[in-house]
Amino acid sequence: MTSIRCWAMTLIALSLSACVGDDQSDTTESETARGFDYQGMMANYADNVFLPEYRAFGEQADELAEGIHSVQFYCEALNEPGRIADIGRVRYQWRRVMEQWQRVELFQVGPLAANGGALRNRIYSFGSSAPLSECAVDQSVVLAQEEGFDLRTRSVNARGLDALEYLLFSEDLTHHCPSQISETQGWNNLPEQTRRQQRCDYAQRLADDIVDASQTLVEAWEPEGGDYRFEWVNPANQEANLKALSDALFYIELQAKDRKLGVPTGLHAGCSAVACPDAVESPYSESSMSNIQINMKAFLQGFTGGNGLGFDDIFVHEGFPEVMEAFKDAIIDADVRSGYSSPSLLQEMRAQLDSGSAQDCLNATANPADNYPGACAAHAYLKRVTDRLRTDFVTIVNLDLPERGQSDND
Incomplete structure (x- = not known):
């Protein structure tokens, strides 16, 4: 293993003419590990990256539930x-919440990743094993009118930011369930105002639940709460937590590149057609490309640790400052190239599907x-980043690929 890592590092830095022997390499790696402040790096991520991003999400979620641009304000006016x-106001605030969440998506470690990502999926289920179901939301809208309704009994495919997007942005008030679903029978015959009010009632429950989930997340890290920060910074957990942080950053490949761009464009094996517009993220607000751009900005923060110790400092410590700068340049390019909004990804993929080619x-x-802007061009720029992530990054920081990232399907 040591000789393989040595060979890989030689390819990265052409200035290295040869690798040292196995015994000497082991000694060098040991000295390097002692020379870098990993504990300080993990503390920086906890205090200056994760918690500020989680708190900012909670603040935006509060505004969505009860502020002047809130679901509550809209529902009261509606009634x-x-x-x-x-509704333009609450849609604006939903976008702000989603923008902040797209930053948090890159930092799924500890409590947010525990139990198969249960807390994360409660807030946002896109890319999970139980993604949004319009029918499940429609059923929940009806059930929420009954006394004793408990949102906790509903699956994540009827909760979270994606369910709230459907309720706030979709103008189609007809239900999307098969005729045999009893809860929605007769729904389409209700007056339009009644349907809007009932959908708004359920939207308020969802917004309140997102606030509660955001508080659960922050409290899990706080010293007076679950104090996961202690577990994160504890040197005894350093190796496992460093691997968890590295795996979290692979969101940019497994979700942003593969799931959000690769599948809709047909460039990933998850789509067997010319294009798969039904797989687009945020289809009702049509903010898919904005989501990806924000993912890129958060990925850069995740790589650098913001203004403190981060993976980029490991690159420098290991003797690869030029590789670090090239990696950052690739990230910035992908950020810029994914930042277009017209036409939306949904419209673009529908046109590609209609073209038949x-x-x-x-x-x-x-x-x-030569083909910017466009989703397929943006995918190519993201791939330049993820190719470096798979090679330069994992080699220099001496970590393995996440289990789900062992193969690349596009």
Whole structure:
């Protein structure tokens, strides 16, 4: 293993003419480990990256539930004759919450990743084993009118930010369930105002639940709460936590590149058609590309540790500052190239599917600079980052790929 790592590092830094012997390499690695402040690095991530991002999400979630742009404000106006129910305000706040959540997505460690990501999926289930179900939400809207309804009994495919997006942005008030589903029978015959009010009632429950989940997340880290920060910074857990942090950053490949871009564009094995617009993230708000751009910004923060110790400092400590700068440049390029909004990813993929050909998309991945903006070009720029993540990153920081990232399907 040592000789393999030595050979890989030689390919990264052409200035190294040869690798040292196994015994000497082991000694060098041991000295390097002692020379870098890993505990300080983990404390920096806890105090200056994770907790500030989690808290910021909680603050935005509070505003969505009860602020002047809140679901509550909209629902009250909807239910009171003479008041103007401006859904534009609450949609604006939902976008702000989603933008902050897209940053948090890169930092799924500890309590947020525990129990198969149960807390994360409660807040946002996209990419999970139980993604949003329009029918499940429609059923919940009806059931929520009954006395004793308990949101905790509902699956994550009817909860969270994605369910709230469906309720706030979809103008279609008809249900999306098969005819045999008893809860929604007769729903389409209700007056439009009644359906809007009932959907709004359930949206309020969802917004309140997101606030509660965000508080659970922050409290899990706080010293007066679960104090997971102690477990995170504890040197005894250093190796496992460093691996967990590295695995979390692979979100940029497994979700942003593969799931959010690769599947809709047909570039990933998860889509067997010319394009798969039904797989697009945030289809109702059509904010998919914005989500990916924010993922890139958070990934850069995750790589650098913000203004404190981060993985980029390990690159420098190991003697690869040029590789670190090239990696950061690739991240910034991908950030810029994923930041377009018109047409939306949904519209773009519908047009690609209607064309019956993926050739333009394949050309864009081969020559992204000549085909910007566009989802397939953005995918190519993200792949430049994830290729470096799989090679330079894992080699220099001396960590393995996450289990789900052992193969690359595009």
